[in-house]
Every structure is written in C-alpha cells, then in structure tokens.
Amino acid sequence: MMMKIKILIILLTSFFIFSLIYAQPQIKREEIQRGVPQQQREHQISDDPVIREFSANPTGVVQGGQVTFSWRVEPTPGGSPITDIRITVGAIELHRSSSAVGEKRIVLPSTLAPQLACQIVLTATNSAGRSKQRTLNLEIFADTPVIREFSVEPDVVMAGGEFKMRWRVEPRPGGSRITNVRIGPDTVLSSGERTIRIDRNNFDERRRYTLVATSERAQSVSQTREVEIKSILSVKTSIQNFHMTMEPREIPEDIRGSFIITFENLSGITIEGVSITLVSKPEEVSRGALRGKIVGGLSNQTIRPGMNEFRISGVISSRGFTPKPRFMGIILDLSPQPEDRMEATTPIEVRTIESYHLRNRGDFRTIFH
Numbered sequence: 001m002m003m004k005i006k007i008l009i010i011l012l013t014s015f016f017i018f019s020l021i022y023a024q025p026q027i028k029r030e031e032i033q034r035g036v037p038q039q040q041r042e043h044q045i046s047d048d049p050v051i052r053e054f055s056a057n058p059t060g061v062v063q064g065g066q067v068t069f070s071w072r073v074e075p076t077p078g079g080s081p082i083t084d085i086r087i088t089v090g091a092i093e094l095h096r097s098s099s100a101v102g103e104k105r106i107v108l109p110s111t112l113a114p115q116l117a118c119q120i121v122l123t124a125t126n127s128a129g130r131s132k133q134r135t136l137n138l139e140i141f142a143d144t145p146v147i148r149e150f151s152v153e154p155d156v157v158m159a160g161g162e163f164k165m166r167w168r169v170e171p172r173p174g175g176s177r178i179t180n181v182r183i184g185p186d187t188v189l190s191s192g193e194r195t196i197r198i199d200r201n202n203f204d205e206r207r208r209y210t211l212v213a214t215s216e217r218a219q220s221v222s223q224t225r226e227v228e229i230k231s232i233l234s235v236k237t238s239i240q241n242f243h244m245t246m247e248p249r250e251i252p253e254d255i256r257g258s259f260i261i262t263f264e265n266l267s268g269i270t271i272e273g274v275s276i277t278l279v280s281k282p283e284e285v286s287r288g289a290l291r292g293k294i295v296g297g298l299s300n301q302t303i304r305p306g307m308n309e310f311r312i313s314g315v316i317s318s319r320g321f322t323p324k325p326r327f328m329g330i331i332l333d334l335s336p337q338p339e340d341r342m343e344a345t346t347p348i349e350v351r352t353i354e355s356y357h358l359r360n361r362g363d364f365r366t367i368f369h
Contacts, residue, residue, distance in 0.1 A: 047079040049124040049132045056120065060139035062174040064110035064217065067138065073100045073124040080128040088121050100124075110217070114142040143175045144221040145213040152209065156228045156268045158235050160200030160335060163227060166193045169213040176216035183211050198229055200337065205229050230267055232340055233368070238267035239303070242330060242344040242364035252355040253319050259295070261330055262309045263344070271303040275333040280316045280325035284345050284365070292329060293317060303332075316348070316356050324350050330364070343367045 053072040061067050073082050082100040086093060094106050112118060117137040125131045149168040157163050168191040169181055181190050190213070207229060212222040230238075241264040251257035259278055265271070276299075281292025296314030317325050327345045334340040344366045347359040 046076055047126065047128050048076060048130050049079075049082055049126050050074045050076055051122065051124055051132055051134045054122045054134045054136060056136055056138055059137075060141060061108065062141045062172050063112065063114055063143045063219075064108060065174045066105055066107050068103060068105045069095065069120070069122075070103045071101070071122055071124075073132075075126060080126040080130065082124055083127050084123075084125040086123045086125075088123065089118060094120070108140070112140055114140050141172060141175075142219050143215050143217045144172060144219040145169050145175070145178050145181075145215050146172050147211065147213060147221060147223050150211045150223045150225060152225045152227050154270065155226065156230065157198055158267070158269050158271060158334075159198050159202040159229060159231050160337070160340075161269075162195055162197040164193060164195050165209065165225075167191060167211055169211075171215065178213055179216050180214040181211070183209060200232065200335075202229050203231050204234050228268075230269060232334070235267045235269060235271070235334065236342045236368050238269075239263055239265050239332070239342065240366070242346075242366065244328065244330065244346060244358065244364070246356075246358060250351065250355050250357045251316055252353070253317055253321075254315060255355075256313060256315050259312045259314065259328075260309065261312065262307060263330075264307050265303050265305050268305050270305065271334055272300075273335065274301045274303050275299045275331075276301055276310055276312070277331040277333070278312045278314060279329045279331065280348070281327050281329055281345075282323045282325060284327050284329075284367075292327075293321070293325065295328075303334075319354065325356075326350075328358075 051071070051073050053070060055070050057068045057070070069087055071085060073085065075081055083098060085097045085099065085102065087095040087104075087106070089112065092109060094108075095104050097104070116139055118140050119135050120138050121133055121135050123131055123133050147167070147169050149166055151166050153164050153166075155163070165183070167181075167183070167188070169178060170190070171178055178190050181188050207227045208224055209227070210222055210224045212220055214220045243262045245260045247258040247260070261276070261278070275297065277297040278295040279292035280295055294314075295316060296312040298310060298312060301310065316328075326347060328348050329343050329345045331341060331343045334342070344364040346364045348356050349359050350356055
C-alpha cells in the first residue's frame with residue numbers, strides 16, 4: 001500500500017514539473033504578444049524587399065522618347081535575397097532584371113498617349129516570393145512641333161497698307177523632325193517672314209491666317225492670327241473731333257501766327273506718310289484742285305491711334321488780298337492718291353482792324369472728297 005502511494009506521489013510530481021516546463025514558453029510568447037506593438041512584431045518577421053530608390057530622368061518626355069530609370073533595392077536585414085526586378089506601365093513590361101541595383105535607358109512605347117501623370121511601376125521580388133512595389137509619375141508630351149513665333153504686325157491695317165507676318169517652328173525637344181509647315185494653303189519653310197500688301201480698294205473685313213506644323217510622327221500643332229482691314233472710307237470717318245487754336249488768338253494780316261491743330265483717330269490704325277496742309281479760303285468746300293491760300297503745312301507725318309496734335313506756322317492772308325478768307329481748312333492727304341484726301345473746315349471772321357479770329361470756338365465740319 002505504501003509503495004502504491006509513493007508511486008502516485010512520484011507521478012504527480014513528474015506531471016507538475018512537466019506542466020511547468022511546457023507552460024513557460026507559452027507564457028513568454030503571450031507576454032511578447034501583449035507587450036510588443038503589432039507594427040514592430042511585423043517588422044521583425046517581415047521578409048519583404050526594401051525599395052531604396054526608383055527614379056526617372058527626365059521626368060517629362062515626348063511620346064515615344066527615351067527615359068533612364070534608376071533603382072536600388074535591398075533585402076530586409078537578414079531577409080531573402082532579391083531575385084527579380086520588373087518595370088512596367090499598365091500591362092506593358094518595359095524592363096526585367098535580376099540586379100537589385102541598376103540603371104536602364106528605355107524607349108517608351110509610342111502607343112502611350114500624352115498625359116500629365118503616366119504611372120510607371122517597379123516591382124521587386126525576393127527568393128521567398130515576397131514582392132514590393134513603388135510607382136512614379138512620368139509626364140508624356142505629344143510629339144508636336146513647337147511654334148516659337150507666329151505674329152502679324154500691325155494687326156489693324158488700312159486698305160492700301162501692308163503688314164508683316166513672321167513665324168518660327170521647331171521640333172519639340174526629343175521629338176521627331178518637322179515634315180510640313182503651312183500658312184493657309186501655302187507650304188512654307190519652318191521659319192520666315194513675308195510682307196502682305198492690302199489692295200487699296202479692299203472693303204472692311206477680318207482675315208484669319210492659320211499656321212499648321214506637322215512632325216514626322218504625323219502630330220500637328222496650329223495657331224491662328226487675325227488681321228483687321230479697314231477701308232479708306234472707314235478710316236476717314238474714324239478721324240474726328242477736329243479742333244484748332246491760334247496764337248495769338250487774333251492774328252493781324254501779314255503777321256505770322258501759330259496754329260495748333262488737334263483731332264482724334266478712332267480707327268486704331270497708325271497712318272504713316274500723311275501730309276497736313278492748312279489753307280485759308282473764301283469758300284467752305286474745295287472741289288478739284290486745292291483752292292485757297294496755303295497758310296502752312298507738314299509732310300511725312302504719322303497719325304497715331306487716339307489724340308494727335310500738330311503745330312503749323314503761317315500767315316492767313318496779305319493786305320489787299322481779295323476776296324477775304326472766310327474759312328480755315330485742314331486738309332489731310334492720307335496717301336498720295338487724291339481719293340484719300342479729307343478736309344475739315346471752320347469759319348473765321350475778319351475784324352475791322354484787318355485781323356482774324358475763329359468763329360464758333362473753332363468748331364469744324366468734316367468733308368470727305
């Protein structure tokens with residue numbers, strides 16, 4: 001009986017010791033799980049590749065152009081070695097390598113459409129089959145030429161005048177060569193200049209000129225410029241608000257005075273080579289040849305948009321000159337053509353002391369010839 005009890009005590013003692021030995025790792029494991037943050041435990045047990053670098057040079061490239069990709073991938077400390085590197089865009093594989101560190105110049109597929117952010121993906125895989133990815137954005141430009149200049153000057157022209165057109169087109173950096181440049185229906189060189197003269201009988205209109213440049217990959221770019229053409233009559237009617245003052249305000253005969261003439265050009269056109277003549281005349285309207293005594297004049301003048309002022313020195317009339325002038329006329333010859341003449345007149349009065357002054361505060365009536 002005593003022997004049986006001793007055997008039972010030995011068995012119970014052995015079971016207790018065995019239970020302690022078995023439970024100790026479990027307790028430590030539970031303590032680790034309770035005391036260590038989840039992120040730290042995952043880091044300790046992760047075997048994912050670590051992508052240290054993935055870059056592109058340049059970060060913007062023309063469609064179908066070349067890009068140099070660089071990468072550097074490392075195993076997790078103590079982890080599995082890197083076995084595979086893949087660079088892809090969508091379902092297209094651009095490059096594959098077993099080298100964890102590398103650089104590769106790659107020609108992009110011409111099928112990649114122009115876009116601001118084309119996503120290029122690097123996938124690194126290790127011998128354990130674990131993978132990691134990194135994405136970079138690449139800007140892809142259309143393979144269109146670049147229009148560096150396309151201008152018309154001036155962009156408002158009087159009939160009978162002219163304007164200059166200039167253009168310059170270049171391939172986009174990294175793009176294909178230019179195969180065709182057109183302005184309207186005309187094929188032109190990639191850069192140039194031309195002078196376009198407008199027929200003097202042209203009516204009011206707006207002309208549009210479109211430049212189209214095409215690259216070797218059949219990509220085109222265009223720009224349009226507009227020129228406003230104004231008829232001679234339209235320009236004449238845009239010159240308004242004539243005004244004249246005399247210095248002194250009352251000018252005796254045989255005394256040279258100064259006449260300040262102002263008027264407004266509302267046409268928006270700069271008119272060059274204009275002759276301005278000031279005459280004293282017995283009648284308001286001159287028909288045919290210039291009638292009246294020339295007081296003074298200016299040649300080769302420029303009338304600019306907005307207000308214009310000119311000063312002319314001269315004598316209204318001489319003593320004994322008959323008939324006495326009753327009007328002052330400002331004659332503008334916008335070109336050498338007689339049809340391009342216009343005139344503005346204002347009444348003057350002869351004083352009893354044989355001097356002249358402006359009537360009606362120098363108000364003018366414009367006459368078109």
